[in-house]
Amino acid sequence: MRRLILSLFLLGFFCSYSFSEDIFIPVETSTHAIVFQVTENNHVKIIYNGRKFKDEAEYVKTKFQYNLTSERALSNNNIFVAAGTDNNFIEPAIAVVHSDGNNSLDLVYEKHTVNLTTDDAYLTVITLKDAVYPFYVDLYYKAWKNVDVIEQWSVIRHKEKGIVLMNKYASANLYFFDKNYYLTSYNNNWAKEMQPEITPLKEGIHDIQSRLGTRTNLFSSQNFMISFENQATEDNGTVLLGQLAWNGNFLIQFEIDEYKNLHLIAGINPYQSASYLKPNTDFETPKFVYTISYEGIGKGSQNLHNWLCNYNLKKDNEDRMTLLNNWEATYFDFDENKLVNLIKGAKELGVDMFLLDDGWFGNKYPRNNDNAGLGDWQANKVKLPNGIPFLVKAASNEGIKFGLWIEPEMVNPKSELYEQHPQWVLKEEKRPEIYFRNQLVLDLTNPEVQDFVFNVVDQIMTENPQLAFFKWDCNAPIFNGHSFYLEKNKIPQSHLYVEYTKGLYKVLERIEKKYPQLFMMLCSGGAGRTDYTLFKYFTEFWLSDNTDPLERVFIQWNFSYYYPAITMCNHVTNWSNKSLKYRIDVASMGKLGFDIRVDELSPENLAFCKQTIENYNSFKEIVWKGNMFRLVNPYENDLASLMYVNGEKTKAVMFNYLTNWRFIADAQERPIKMKGLNPQLKYRIKEINLYENQKSTLNLNQEYSGDFLMKVGYNPQVSLSRTSVVLLIEAI
Known part of the structure; x- marks a missing residue:
C-alpha cells in the first residue's frame, strides 16, 4: 500500500514537472520574439530574445544553448526579478514588504492568456503569484505584428490582510543574450534638448532617470536606443528604440551581468515614492514602449512613427494647423x-x-x-x-x-x-x-x-x-x-x-x-x-525654445528617431542670423508655424513666406504621413539631408541643410542616395521655396529612375550660397 501511494505521488509529481517543462510562451512581432519557459519549480524564465523563428516549435531548443549556471546568477533571466529570494544578486524589478513585515518575494507561474485586441495587437498576460502569500503580478505584453512594436506593463495586486509596502514596482523586465551593447541616451537642458551620448555598456549598472516630478525631461529624456553586438547605423544592425511612456519620474536601468548579458528594467522611479497598496486594489504601472529593428535605426524609427500615428496619437488622421x-x-x-x-x-x-x-x-x-x-x-x-x-x-x-x-x-x-x-x-x-x-x-x-x-x-x-x-x-x-x-x-x-x-x-x-x-x-x-x-x-x-534653425536641424534630427513629423512643432523666428529661406525650410520639416511680425517683412520676404506656405500645404501630407528616411547625418557630415516618401512611392520631398559654414566644407561634392522610392518608376525633380527672381542651379529637365536615385543619388548642390535646398520628387 505504501509503495502504491509512493508510486502515485511520483506519477503526479513527474506529470506536473513534465507539464511545467512543456509551457513555452512566445511573444512575437513580425520579426522579433521573446520566449518564456516555465521551469520545473514553476519559475518563469526568459530563454530567448531575438529574431522570430519560422518554426515556433524550435524555441524550446534555445534553453539548452545558454549555460547560465553560476550560483550567483541563477535568477538573472527571471521574467520579473523579485527582491529577497532565489539567489537574487541583480537589480530587482519589484521589491515589497508584506503585511506581516516579510520583505521577500518568490513569484511563480499561475496562468497565462493570449488574446487579439481591437487595435490589431496580440495581448499576452502572464500571471505570477508569490509561492506563499496571496500576492500577484500580472505581466502584460502587447505586440503589434504589423509595426513591430511591443508595449509592456505590470499590474500588481494582493489579497493579504493588511497593506503591502511597494519599494519598487517596474513596468518591464527584459533580458538579452548578446555580447556587446551600446546605449544612446540624451542629455537635456533648456534650449539644448536631445544631446546624444553613446555609452558602451560594461559590467555593472548604468541608468537614465528623472526626479523632477513635472517637466521631467528638463535634464534627461526617457527616449533611448540600444545597439546589439555593434553600433547600428541608419540602415544596418540590430537596435532597440524605446521609452517609458510616463509623464512622472522615471528610471531605466541597464545592467550587464557576469555573463555579459543585458538586464533591462524600466519603470516609475522609486525615488521618494514607496507605495502602500491596499488589499484587492490594482496598481497598474505605465507602459514601456519599444521596437527592435534588424534593419538599422531608420527602420526602428518608422516602426515607432507608424505605431504612434496609427494607435496612439490624438487626431491622427486630421490636418494640423499652420x-x-x-x-x-x-x-x-x-x-x-x-x-x-x-x-x-x-x-x-x-x-x-x-x-x-x-x-x-x-x-x-x-x-x-x-x-x-x-x-x-x-x-x-x-x-x-x-x-x-x-x-x-x-x-x-x-x-x-x-x-x-x-x-x-x-x-x-x-x-x-x-x-x-x-x-x-x-x-x-x-x-x-x-x-x-x-x-x-x-x-x-x-x-x-x-x-x-x-x-x-x-x-x-x-x-x-x-x-x-x-x-x-x-x-x-x-x-x-x-x-x-x-x-x-x-x-x-x-x-x-x-x-x-x-x-x-x-x-x-x-x-x-x-x-x-x-x-x-x-x-x-x-x-x-x-x-x-x-x-x-x-x-x-x-521641441525646444531654441528656434535657431541650425540648432533646430540637430534637435529635430534627434527627435525624429522617436516621433513622426506630424507631432513636431517648428516655428520660424528671428532668433538667428540665418536667411529667411533657411529658417522656413528647416521649420517645414514638421508642423510649420511662425513667430514673426508680418508687418515688418519686406514685400519680397512677405511674398516668399506666402509662397512657401502654399508649397508646404502641397506637400505636408507627405511629411506628416509618409515614411521618413534620414539620408545624411549632420553629426558626421557638413550637411543634413532627409526625405519623406508617400505610401505609394509616387511623391517625395527632400530637405537638405548646410550645417558647416566653414570654407573647407564639402557639402556639394557627392550626390545623396535617396531611399524609399520605387526602382521601376521614373521621377522628375523640382526645386521649390525659391524667391521670385531666384533661379535653381540644378538641371531639372532630366528624368531619373528610382533605381538611379537610390543607387547613384542626386546632388542638391548645397553650398555657402545655397544653404538649404528643398526638392519635390514626383513619379511621371
Missing part, C-alpha cells in the same frame, strides 16, 4: 489693437490660425512679466477690454482659427489664486519656497485642484466655443514637494509623485472626453514633456 504665434513678436507687451493687427497679419501670411501666448490674463496682479498673475485665468481688462471672445471673433472674421496659451498646473506666489488657496500649492511649510520661473506647482493629487485645472479649460471653452487650440505649458519642476491634501487624508507623502501624474492624466481625460475636437500643443519650456501617453490628449509638442 499658425502665427505672437510670443517672439511681442512677448508680454501687447494690447488688443496690436493683437488685431497680428491677426490680420496671420490672414495675409496665409496660415490657418493665430495663437495668443503668455501675458493675456490677471487683473489684481497683471501678467506683464513672469513673476505675477499665473493662476488667475481672467482676461486682463487693460490689455484686452473686450476679452478673449473679441479676439476669437476677430480671427473668425479673417477666416482663421484662434488658439490660446495656458499653464494651468502652475501658480505665481503673486496671484489671487495663491492668496485664496495656499493649501493647493505643493510646498513644505517649514522650508523656504523655491521658485522656478517665479512659480510653484499646484497639487494635482487633490481632486479640488484637478477640478480647478479642468475648469480653466472648460470655462474658456464655454465662453469661446469656437476656440480651436491650446498651447499647454509647464515650466516648473517640483521643489520641496509636500501635499497638504495627502497630509489631511493621512496618505503617505511618498505617494505624491505618482499621484500627481495620475491626477494630470485624469484632468486630460476629462478634457478629451468633453472637447475631443480640441487641438493641443504639449509645451514645457521646450521638450520638458514628451512621453507617448500624453499624445492621447495632445496633437503635437514643442
Whole structure:
C-alpha cells in the first residue's frame, strides 16, 4: 500500500514537472520574439530574445544553448526579478514588504492568456503569484505584428490582510543574450534638448532617470536606443528604440551581468515614492514602449512613427494647423489693437490660425512679466477690454482659427489664486519656497485642484466655443514637494509623485472626453514633456525654445528617431542670423508655424513666406504621413539631408541643410542616395521655396529612375550660397 501511494505521488509529481517543462510562451512581432519557459519549480524564465523563428516549435531548443549556471546568477533571466529570494544578486524589478513585515518575494507561474485586441495587437498576460502569500503580478505584453512594436506593463495586486509596502514596482523586465551593447541616451537642458551620448555598456549598472516630478525631461529624456553586438547605423544592425511612456519620474536601468548579458528594467522611479497598496486594489504601472529593428535605426524609427500615428496619437488622421504665434513678436507687451493687427497679419501670411501666448490674463496682479498673475485665468481688462471672445471673433472674421496659451498646473506666489488657496500649492511649510520661473506647482493629487485645472479649460471653452487650440505649458519642476491634501487624508507623502501624474492624466481625460475636437500643443519650456501617453490628449509638442534653425536641424534630427513629423512643432523666428529661406525650410520639416511680425517683412520676404506656405500645404501630407528616411547625418557630415516618401512611392520631398559654414566644407561634392522610392518608376525633380527672381542651379529637365536615385543619388548642390535646398520628387 505504501509503495502504491509512493508510486502515485511520483506519477503526479513527474506529470506536473513534465507539464511545467512543456509551457513555452512566445511573444512575437513580425520579426522579433521573446520566449518564456516555465521551469520545473514553476519559475518563469526568459530563454530567448531575438529574431522570430519560422518554426515556433524550435524555441524550446534555445534553453539548452545558454549555460547560465553560476550560483550567483541563477535568477538573472527571471521574467520579473523579485527582491529577497532565489539567489537574487541583480537589480530587482519589484521589491515589497508584506503585511506581516516579510520583505521577500518568490513569484511563480499561475496562468497565462493570449488574446487579439481591437487595435490589431496580440495581448499576452502572464500571471505570477508569490509561492506563499496571496500576492500577484500580472505581466502584460502587447505586440503589434504589423509595426513591430511591443508595449509592456505590470499590474500588481494582493489579497493579504493588511497593506503591502511597494519599494519598487517596474513596468518591464527584459533580458538579452548578446555580447556587446551600446546605449544612446540624451542629455537635456533648456534650449539644448536631445544631446546624444553613446555609452558602451560594461559590467555593472548604468541608468537614465528623472526626479523632477513635472517637466521631467528638463535634464534627461526617457527616449533611448540600444545597439546589439555593434553600433547600428541608419540602415544596418540590430537596435532597440524605446521609452517609458510616463509623464512622472522615471528610471531605466541597464545592467550587464557576469555573463555579459543585458538586464533591462524600466519603470516609475522609486525615488521618494514607496507605495502602500491596499488589499484587492490594482496598481497598474505605465507602459514601456519599444521596437527592435534588424534593419538599422531608420527602420526602428518608422516602426515607432507608424505605431504612434496609427494607435496612439490624438487626431491622427486630421490636418494640423499652420499658425502665427505672437510670443517672439511681442512677448508680454501687447494690447488688443496690436493683437488685431497680428491677426490680420496671420490672414495675409496665409496660415490657418493665430495663437495668443503668455501675458493675456490677471487683473489684481497683471501678467506683464513672469513673476505675477499665473493662476488667475481672467482676461486682463487693460490689455484686452473686450476679452478673449473679441479676439476669437476677430480671427473668425479673417477666416482663421484662434488658439490660446495656458499653464494651468502652475501658480505665481503673486496671484489671487495663491492668496485664496495656499493649501493647493505643493510646498513644505517649514522650508523656504523655491521658485522656478517665479512659480510653484499646484497639487494635482487633490481632486479640488484637478477640478480647478479642468475648469480653466472648460470655462474658456464655454465662453469661446469656437476656440480651436491650446498651447499647454509647464515650466516648473517640483521643489520641496509636500501635499497638504495627502497630509489631511493621512496618505503617505511618498505617494505624491505618482499621484500627481495620475491626477494630470485624469484632468486630460476629462478634457478629451468633453472637447475631443480640441487641438493641443504639449509645451514645457521646450521638450520638458514628451512621453507617448500624453499624445492621447495632445496633437503635437514643442521641441525646444531654441528656434535657431541650425540648432533646430540637430534637435529635430534627434527627435525624429522617436516621433513622426506630424507631432513636431517648428516655428520660424528671428532668433538667428540665418536667411529667411533657411529658417522656413528647416521649420517645414514638421508642423510649420511662425513667430514673426508680418508687418515688418519686406514685400519680397512677405511674398516668399506666402509662397512657401502654399508649397508646404502641397506637400505636408507627405511629411506628416509618409515614411521618413534620414539620408545624411549632420553629426558626421557638413550637411543634413532627409526625405519623406508617400505610401505609394509616387511623391517625395527632400530637405537638405548646410550645417558647416566653414570654407573647407564639402557639402556639394557627392550626390545623396535617396531611399524609399520605387526602382521601376521614373521621377522628375523640382526645386521649390525659391524667391521670385531666384533661379535653381540644378538641371531639372532630366528624368531619373528610382533605381538611379537610390543607387547613384542626386546632388542638391548645397553650398555657402545655397544653404538649404528643398526638392519635390514626383513619379511621371
